Amino acid sequence: MASIIVFIFFFIAHQVSSQQCEVYSSQSSESYWDAISKCGDCASETQCGYCASTMQCLSGSDDGPENGVPCPEWIFNSDYCPVMPPCGDYADCMGCAANDLCAWCASENVCVTVSEAFTRDCRGTVFDLPCPSSYVSDNVVVGNLVVQPDPTFGGGNVSITGVGLSAEGERVDYSLHLDSQEFSVVAGGDISLEAANTSTFNGAGADILISSGSGLSRQGGSGGSVTIAAGDGVGEDRYGGAIGVGGNVTLLGGDAIQGAGGSITVQGGHSDEGQGGNIMLASGSTSSGITGDVDIQSSSADILGSSGSVSIGTGSAGKRTGSIDISTGNSQTSSAGNIIIAVGESGSGVGGDITVHAGTSS
Numbered sequence: 001m002a003s004i005i006v007f008i009f010f011f012i013a014h015q016v017s018s019q020q021c022e023v024y025s026s027q028s029s030e031s032y033w034d035a036i037s038k039c040g041d042c043a044s045e046t047q048c049g050y051c052a053s054t055m056q057c058l059s060g061s062d063d064g065p066e067n068g069v070p071c072p073e074w075i076f077n078s079d080y081c082p083v084m085p086p087c088g089d090y091a092d093c094m095g096c097a098a099n100d101l102c103a104w105c106a107s108e109n110v111c112v113t114v115s116e117a118f119t120r121d122c123r124g125t126v127f128d129l130p131c132p133s134s135y136v137s138d139n140v141v142v143g144n145l146v147v148q149p150d151p152t153f154g155g156g157n158v159s160i161t162g163v164g165l166s167a168e169g170e171r172v173d174y175s176l177h178l179d180s181q182e183f184s185v186v187a188g189g190d191i192s193l194e195a196a197n198t199s200t201f202n203g204a205g206a207d208i209l210i211s212s213g214s215g216l217s218r219q220g221g222s223g224g225s226v227t228i229a230a231g232d233g234v235g236e237d238r239y240g241g242a243i244g245v246g247g248n249v250t251l252l253g254g255d256a257i258q259g260a261g262g263s264i265t266v267q268g269g270h271s272d273e274g275q276g277g278n279i280m281l282a283s284g285s286t287s288s289g290i291t292g293d294v295d296i297q298s299s300s301a302d303i304l305g306s307s308g309s310v311s312i313g314t315g316s317a318g319k320r321t322g323s324i325d326i327s328t329g330n331s332q333t334s335s336a337g338n339i340i341i342a343v344g345e346s347g348s349g350v351g352g353d354i355t356v357h358a359g360t361s362s
Contacts, residue, residue: 021048024057032115039081049076087111093131103127106135164188246284
């Protein structure tokens with residue numbers, strides 16, 4: 001009978017102790033420091049300890065929770081409870097970032113705890129020294145942005161400049177300027193210019209038009225030029241790196257599934273009374289190597305398809321028509337180049353013909 005009474009006594013005492021400890025357990029809505037602030041009161045209670053891993057106050061001993069639940073951060077002495085850092089007392093970034101438990105919120109000029117820095121709308125957060133000399137905030141425009149000139153003093157220019165780091169960690173400057181004299185864009189990386197797609201029935205994607213300005217004056221007006229150029233490659237192996245190559249310029253017509261692929265048209269300008277514009281195809285020059293090739297051909301086709309034709313001819317005219325000149329270059333010290341005219345072979349049919357016609361006169 002006595003043993004039963006002792007068991008009941010210890011059972012009631014255990015229940016009271018467990019309920020007494022649970023009072024100091026954190027609620028799910030509490031922040032880290034609000035929850036950890038209960039550690040001291042918890043560990044001061046008899047037979048209570050604080051599990052900082054789960055933010056729960058449990059009955060136990062110096063060895064750990066009584067219920068045997070694993071707790072890597074078990075605190076049974078209130079002297080070892082974490083103390084909230086005095087982040088709010090720091091008035092500048094230097095003192096704030098020097099404390100490992102604090103972070104400087106540059107957008108609000110306030111020092112907060114590290115845990116709070118991740119839960120509030122803080123931009124430009126500094127966790128470690130050194131502190132930046134200045135903070136540039138983000139200005140967000142929701143809706144339309146209209147820049148227009150003053151009715152009296154004019155203006156209305158747009159100028160954007162910035163400095164950043166490339167993917168390789170190199171400093172890059174970028175800018176955009178629009179005024180009465182020019183429109184210039186200097187990017188810190190790639191430039192992508194793309195018109196909109198469309199998914200409507202029988203719809204076509206949007207166009208891109210790039211054109212220079214016209215000279216509208218009858219007194220010496222001339223049109224502006226359009227230059228599309230790839231970048232230079234100045235790398236030399238004698239400096240330890242790879243040999244640099246110049247960038248490519250690629251013009252591609254659009255692909256199609258059943259219809260014809262897109263065409264590429266290169267045409268010189270029209271003149272009412274003077275000479276029409278020239279078209280010049282020339283490979284790159286060299287000082288001591290070999291100049292580039294010029295390759296004009298239609299694409300090959302699969303076994304069920306046919307390749308396209310290549311037509312080189314001059315235009316018709318009411319007076320004299322233009323000539324076609326095919327020649328190789330002269331050589332000062334070696335052999336001059338050859339001219340080869342050959343027709344294609346056939347695996348099962350007849351090879352192609354070569355037909356040469358002289359012009360007739362009426």
